[in-house]
Every structure is written in C-alpha cells, then in structure tokens.
Amino acid sequence: MIFRRIAVIGLGLLGGSVGLAVAENLPGCTTTGFDADPEVRRRAAIRGLVSRVCETAAEAVAEAELVIFCVPVGAMGAAASAIAGALPKDALVSDVGSSKAAVTEALRAALPGAIVVPAHPVAGTERSGPDAGFAHLFRHRWCILTPPDDADPAAVSRLAAFWEALGANVEIMDAAHHDLVLAVTSHIPHLIAYTIVGTASDLEDVTRSEVIKYSAGGFRDFTRIAASDPVMWRDVFLTNRDAVLEMLGRFTEDLTALQRAIRRGDGAALHDLFTRTRDIRRSIVEQGQDDARPDFGRSDHED
Ligand SMILES: NC(=O)C1=CN([C@@H]2O[C@H](COP(=O)(O)OP(=O)(O)OC[C@H]3O[C@@H](n4cnc5c(N)ncnc54)[C@H](O)[C@@H]3O)[C@@H](O)[C@H]2O)C=CC1
Numbered sequence: 001m002i003f004r005r006i007a008v009i010g011l012g013l014l015g016g017s018v019g020l021a022v023a024e025n026l027p028g029c030t031t032t033g034f035d036a037d038p039e040v041r042r043r044a045a046i047r048g049l050v051s052r053v054c055e056t057a058a059e060a061v062a063e064a065e066l067v068i069f070c071v072p073v074g075a076m077g078a079a080a081s082a083i084a085g086a087l088p089k090d091a092l093v094s095d096v097g098s099s100k101a102a103v104t105e106a107l108r109a110a111l112p113g114a115i116v117v118p119a120h121p122v123a124g125t126e127r128s129g130p131d132a133g134f135a136h137l138f139r140h141r142w143c144i145l146t147p148p149d150d151a152d153p154a155a156v157s158r159l160a161a162f163w164e165a166l167g168a169n170v171e172i173m174d175a176a177h178h179d180l181v182l183a184v185t186s187h188i189p190h191l192i193a194y195t196i197v198g199t200a201s202d203l204e205d206v207t208r209s210e211v212i213k214y215s216a217g218g219f220r221d222f223t224r225i226a227a228s229d230p231v232m233w234r235d236v237f238l239t240n241r242d243a244v245l246e247m248l249g250r251f252t253e254d255l256t257a258l259q260r261a262i263r264r265g266d267g268a269a270l271h272d273l274f275t276r277t278r279d280i281r282r283s284i285v286e287q288g289q290d291d292a293r294p295d296f297g298r299s300d301h302e303d
C-alpha cells in the first residue's frame with residue numbers, strides 16, 4: 001500500500017477527481033477531505049468524493065500519510081497554514097497547482113520542516129466545483145513532479161507511484177522549468193481564449209446573438225477554454241507572472257510578424273506557418289495526448 005490515509009484539501013474538480021480516483025484504484029486506502037465552502041462539503045459528502053468529509057482542515061489531516069492541496073494556487077499558503085499545527089510529522093505534503101515555483105514557496109513557508117513534493121497533473125477541464133470531478137481524469141495524462149533540490153528521493157518515488165496508480169504518467173522537472181513550459185502550453189492559450197471571446201463580446205457593430213449564431217468551430221473551442229474558472233486562472237497569472245510575460249512577449253512578436261505577412265500579401269509565410277502547426281497537431285494526436293479520455297470534450301462527466 002503506497003499510502004493508507006490521504007487527506008484532500010479542496011473538493012472541487014481536482015480534489016474530487018483525486019478522491020474518486022483513489023477509491024477506484026487504491027482500494028483499502030481511506031480518504032478524508034475538507035473544503036472551505038460548506039456547500040462544497042455538502043455536495044462532496046453526497047457524491048462520496050472522499051471516504052469522510054471533515055468540518056475542519058485540521059481534522060482532515062490529523063492521521064494523514066499524504067496531504068494533497070487542491071485549492072486555487074493563490075490559496076495554497078492560507079490552506080497550508082490552517083493545518084500547520086495538525087500535520088503528522090512524517091506526512092508527505094503535495095498539491096495539484098497549475099504553477100509551481102510560487103506554490104512551492106508558499107507551502108514551504110507555511111509548513112517549515114514538512115516533507116513537500118509539489119505536483120501538477122496536466123489534466124483538467126473547463127468545469128470546476130464538487131460536481132465536476134471524475135475518477136478517470138488522470139488516466140494517460142502527464143503528472144509533473146517538481147521536487148525541491150533537497151527533497152527526499154524516497155518521498156518523490158512514493159508520490160510518483162501514487163500518481164501512476166491513478167493512471168498518470170509521471171515526469172520530474174524543476175519548478176522554474178515547469179512554469180516556463182506550462183506558460184506556453186497552457187497559460188498563454190487560456191489568456192488568448194479569454195481575449196478573443198472578450199474581443200468578440202465587446203464588438204459594437206456585431207450583436208451578441210450574431211456571435212453566438214455564427215460561432216464556427218474555432219470560436220466555439222475558444223469559448224470552452226474561456227469558460228474556465230475565473231479564480232483559478234486569475235491566480236495562475238498572478239503566480240506565474242514572469243514566465244507568462246516572457247512567453248507573451250514572444251507570442252506578441254510572432255503575432256506582429258503574421259500581421260505584417262497578411263498586410264504584405266505574403267502567402268508563403270502564412271502557408272509555411274500553418275503547415276508547421278498542422279504537423280504539431282498531428283504529433284499530439286499520434287501520441288494520444290488529444291482525446292485519450294473516452295469522454296474528452298463532453299460536458300457531462302458524470303461517473
Ligand atoms: N481545473 C483544471 O483543469 C485544473 C486545475 N489544476 C489546479 O488544481 C487546483 C484546484 O483547481 P480546481 O479543482 O479546478 O478548482 P475548483 O474551483 O473546482 O476547486 C477548488 C476548491 O478549493 C476550495 N478552497 C479555496 N480556498 C480554500 C482553502 N483555503 N481551504 C480549503 N478549501 C479551499 C474552494 O472552495 C473550491 O471548492 C488549482 O490550483 C488549479 O490550478 C490543475 C490541473 C487542472
């Protein structure tokens with residue numbers, strides 16, 4: 001048994017999915033859970049997201065061997081401080097946050113002396129809350145561990161084994177590299193989606209009903225991403241500021257080059273880029289990173 005007792009703090013999409021995935025893949029492992037929102041706790045208990053929903057975070061972690069923080073990245077520090085006095089000495093502390101350097105710092109500052117191995121399952125949907133989670137979320141998805149330099153290798157191996165048991169493929173890298181890579185593969189795409197949907201809705205000469213009525217595939221795909229949780233994404237951009245600004249600078253330069261190609265009627269430049277990007281899409285599909293989940297893209301992720 002990798003871990004016998006796991007505490008999940010935050011019972012939304014990620015926390016709920018962790019609880020359900022543990023129940024499915026690690027029978028015999030008990031999960032406790034806490035969420036700051038009483039209505040989320042109520043729904044979590046009804047859906048059976050964890051074995052026992054607790055009324056306080058301290059109660060949830062009291063006997064835990066692994067504690068996983070599944071709260072927005074800006075709330076990690078406060079959530080960790082709330083369990084500081086109750087965390088068992090040998091417990092392994094981890095999280096699922098989308099940015100890693102700031103979260104690592106927040107967890108280590110709130111829990112001095114604790115064994116902290118941050119993680120990011122690169123798996124999710126645009127949905128959030130206690131009704132959004134499902135047991136198969138992590139199957140065939142990457143989970144990136146970002147252990148600090150002084151992390152105990154045995155703790156890292158245990159956490160890797162845990163995520164593999166939930167169906168994920170594990171990769172290890174340092175937090176700064178994670179933040180740079182995810183800025184370009186996840187954070188900037190979300191920013192672009194938020195922008196284009198906002199731009200369309202601000203247009204004066206195009207009515208809102210026209211935007212909805214004539215939204216072709218491309219715009220519809222952007223609206224799915226732009227429906228992602230505002231608190232979660234606000235926190236991602238505030239905590240991964242430097243990497244996002246670095247990548248946004250590059251993106252802006254490339255967009256300007258494309259703008260110039262269009263203005264000059266440079267069809268070859270457009271064709272070259274679009275050919276290169278199609279190849280990237282094809283290799284993602286070939287590697288099974290597109291729709292490995294049977295219910296990918298559907299909004300009814302009920303178990
Ligand atoms: N949504 C996604 O697709 C993915 C999200 N993540 C990361 O997972 C984390 C959770 O995201 P979701 O589950 O999507 O969000 P969510 O909004 O579905 O759930 C977050 C839950 O945390 C609770 N919470 C907030 N502050 C708290 C505190 N101090 N103590 C206890 N509970 C608290 C909220 O009440 C909420 O129920 C975030 O850090 C996010 O960056 C990682 C991978 C994918």
Ligand SMILES: O=C(O)C(=O)Cc1ccc(O)cc1
Nearest residue numbers: 098121122123124125126186
């Ligand atoms: O729904 C989508 O397309 C996502 O991109 C989900 C997602 C959101 C945040 C993450 O840190 C990882 C995955």
